[in-house]
Amino acid sequence: MSLDAKIRFELVSLFYGAFEALKQVNMTMAERQITALIGPSGCGKSTLLRTLNRMNDLIPGVRITGLVRVDGRNIYAPGTDVTTLRKRIGMVFQRPNPFPLSVRDNVSFGLRVAGLTSRADVEPILERSLRAAWLWDQVKDRLDQSALDLPLDQQQRLCIARLLAVEPDIILMDEPCSALDPIATGKVEDLMLELKKQYTIVIVTHNMQQAARISDVTGYMLLGDMIESGATAALFTNPQDRRTQDYLSGRYG
Amino acid sequence: MKARGEKIAQRILLVIALSAISSLILIALFIFKEGTPVMLRMGLRKFLFSREWDPQAGLFGIYPMIAASLWVTLGAMLIGAPLGIAGAIFLNEFVPKTVLRIVKPAIELLAGIPSVVYGFIGVMVLAPLIRDHLGGPGLSILAAAIILGVMILPTVISISTDAIGAVPNSYREGALALGATRWQAVHMVILKAARSGIMASIILAMGRAIGDLKAARSGIMASIILAMGRAIGETMAVIMVAGNTVKLPHSVLDSARTLTATIAFEMASATGRHREALFAIGVVLFVIIMILNTCATVSLRGRTTRS
Numbered sequence: 001m002s003l004d005a006k007i008r009f010e011l012v013s014l015f016y017g018a019f020e021a022l023k024q025v026n027m028t029m030a031e032r033q034i035t036a037l038i039g040p041s042g043c044g045k046s047t048l049l050r051t052l053n054r055m056n057d058l059i060p061g062v063r064i065t066g067l068v069r070v071d072g073r074n075i076y077a078p079g080t081d082v083t084t085l086r087k088r089i090g091m092v093f094q095r096p097n098p099f100p101l102s103v104r105d106n107v108s109f110g111l112r113v114a115g116l117t118s119r120a121d122v123e124p125i126l127e128r129s130l131r132a133a134w135l136w137d138q139v140k141d142r143l144d145q146s147a148l149d150l151p152l153d154q155q156q157r158l159c160i161a162r163l164l165a166v167e168p169d170i171i172l173m174d175e176p177c178s179a180l181d182p183i184a185t186g187k188v189e190d191l192m193l194e195l196k197k198q199y200t201i202v203i204v205t206h207n208m209q210q211a212a213r214i215s216d217v218t219g220y221m222l223l224g225d226m227i228e229s230g231a232t233a234a235l236f237t238n239p240q241d242r243r244t245q246d247y248l249s250g251r252y253g
Numbered sequence: 254m255k256a257r258g259e260k261i262a263q264r265i266l267l268v269i270a271l272s273a274i275s276s277l278i279l280i281a282l283f284i285f286k287e288g289t290p291v292m293l294r295m296g297l298r299k300f301l302f303s304r305e306w307d308p309q310a311g312l313f314g315i316y317p318m319i320a321a322s323l324w325v326t327l328g329a330m331l332i333g334a335p336l337g338i339a340g341a342i343f344l345n346e347f348v349p350k351t352v353l354r355i356v357k358p359a360i361e362l363l364a365g366i367p368s369v370v371y372g373f374i375g376v377m378v379l380a381p382l383i384r385d386h387l388g389g390p391g392l393s394i395l396a397a398a399i400i401l402g403v404m405i406l407p408t409v410i411s412i413s414t415d416a417i418g419a420v421p422n423s424y425r426e427g428a429l430a431l432g433a434t435r436w437q438a439v440h441m442v443i444l445k446a447a448r449s450g451i452m453a454s455i456i457l458a459m460g461r462a463i464g465d466l467k468a469a470r471s472g473i474m475a476s477i478i479l480a481m482g483r484a485i486g487e488t489m490a491v492i493m494v495a496g497n498t499v500k501l502p503h504s505v506l507d508s509a510r511t512l513t514a515t516i517a518f519e520m521a522s523a524t525g526r527h528r529e530a531l532f533a534i535g536v537v538l539f540v541i542i543m544i545l546n547t548c549a550t551v552s553l554r555g556r557t558t559r560s
Contacts, residue, residue: 086429086430087431113428113434114432159427162431
């Protein structure tokens with residue numbers, strides 16, 4: 001394990017009631033890289049992703065053990081401010097979920113949550129975030145229209161712009177392209193490669209080709225175990241574990 | 254054989270549906286037929302806006318009753334709507350789901366308490382309190398508004414709870430994932446999404462007599478409309494606690510008599526023109542309810558085209 005890991009899981013287990021959804025997971029994720037989590041449905045990859053912004057806390061009866069370190073600090077330590085944590089670690093969801101508000105109010109949401117409301121403060125951030133998400137040219141003339149009227153791929157990039165506005169340093173993506181067609185998926189993938197220059201990205205994906213195309217490191221999970229993780233190229237061409245081999249070659253299940 | 258049975262069932266349902274609809278139409282026609290001559294003879298403006306109601310003298314001005322109905326309804330809304338919506342938010346967002354599952358049916362049960370019971374509590378408890386602490390006769394617009402405000406709570410809470418519960422969880426998650434607190438998520442996103450539904454239910458509650466409750470099934474807007482329907486139409490409790498004085502009220506501590514209460518009070522003894530005037534009051538109520546119902550439908554339509 002390298003010492004400068006941005007994110008480090010140490011023996012992380014998570015229980016839904018009596019069910020063990022994560023089993024003593026160890027993994028590190030490097031800064032300004034894209035780390036992909038792959039594996040069959042129900043393997044725990046989304047659960048692992050959601051430990052990072054503590055979204056699992058919202059589910060009644062969840063218990064977590066072990067350490068999740070971000071920049072060396074355990075984010076489950078008592079006294080951790082979850083709202084501050086979630087501003088630092090943003091999340092893009094499986095289905096685009098813009099709020100039923102205007103495009104402008106969607107992007108400025110995180111700022112208003114933080115108490116920043118004056119137009120003079122918000123306007124420059126609004127434009128910068130939309131530009132960074134490659135959305136400015138499409139929406140600059142419709143900032144006051146409902147975000148729900150945008151096409152799906154623009155909605156998803158709006159959700160990304162909404163994150164960028166609060167300047168997180170880690171972006172979590174939970175199957176961000178599963179509702180998008182191949183062309184829109186390509187656009188979001190290109191955007192991710194651009195964002196990687198500034199942000200640490202963790203993506204959960206069902207699509208192995210997607211993981212191979214964009215990620216630097218890939219982790220393969222099965223039934224709550226982290227079977228194997230390593231540089232994406234190496235993992236895809238020369239997996240060390242039999243089970244990873246089976247999954248990659250389509251022999252799983 | 255089966256096809257024939259189907260046909261017969263269809264015919265029977267058709268007859269039942271037609272007789273239900275036609276009886277409603279007949280009632281409406283009858284009310285208008287009996288009620289409009291008085292308005293035409295007096296002039297609509299004079300009927301609605303003159304202040305003298307004295308059937309013996311042939312004076313039929315209903316302005317004081319319209320004012321009383323509006324004051325009582327508005328007061329009930331000011332009391333019932335914020336409390337009801339706050340209760341719905343609390344039950345949906347701040348307590349475990351099990352609490353909601355137990356408390357919500359219990360609250361809905363309150364809607365089944367006969368209004369005479371609410372009225373009785375108003376006369377025995379509320380009116381003396383108002384008389385002793387705020388002055389006036391006690392039996393007053395304020396008393397009626399408070400009692401009605403409590404009576405519409407089950408409607409507002411129940412439908413607002415449905416409206417807030419119907420807001421997709423992805424909005425909630427999205428807001429929290431951006432570092433919003435629970436309360437910020439509620440007032441910045443969830444209430445916006447549920448707004449039209451809540452409004453509709455409160456307007457409907459203002460006219461309790463409305464038949465078409467299903468129009469307002471979903472949404473906070475809907476719960477507001479429903480509540481307004483109930484408040485305007487409610488008669489018994491208001492008769493008991495509002496004090497029954499036909500004069501223009503000048504403060505919430507004055508006694509007053511609403512449109513519905515006037516019909517209920519005078520129908521037994523009314524004949525001739527007096528009787529026509531009561532039907533004319535029915536026409537006015539009918540029109541108010543129709544307007545509220547239209548508002549409910551429109552606000553819900555706005556909601557569905559959005560989603």
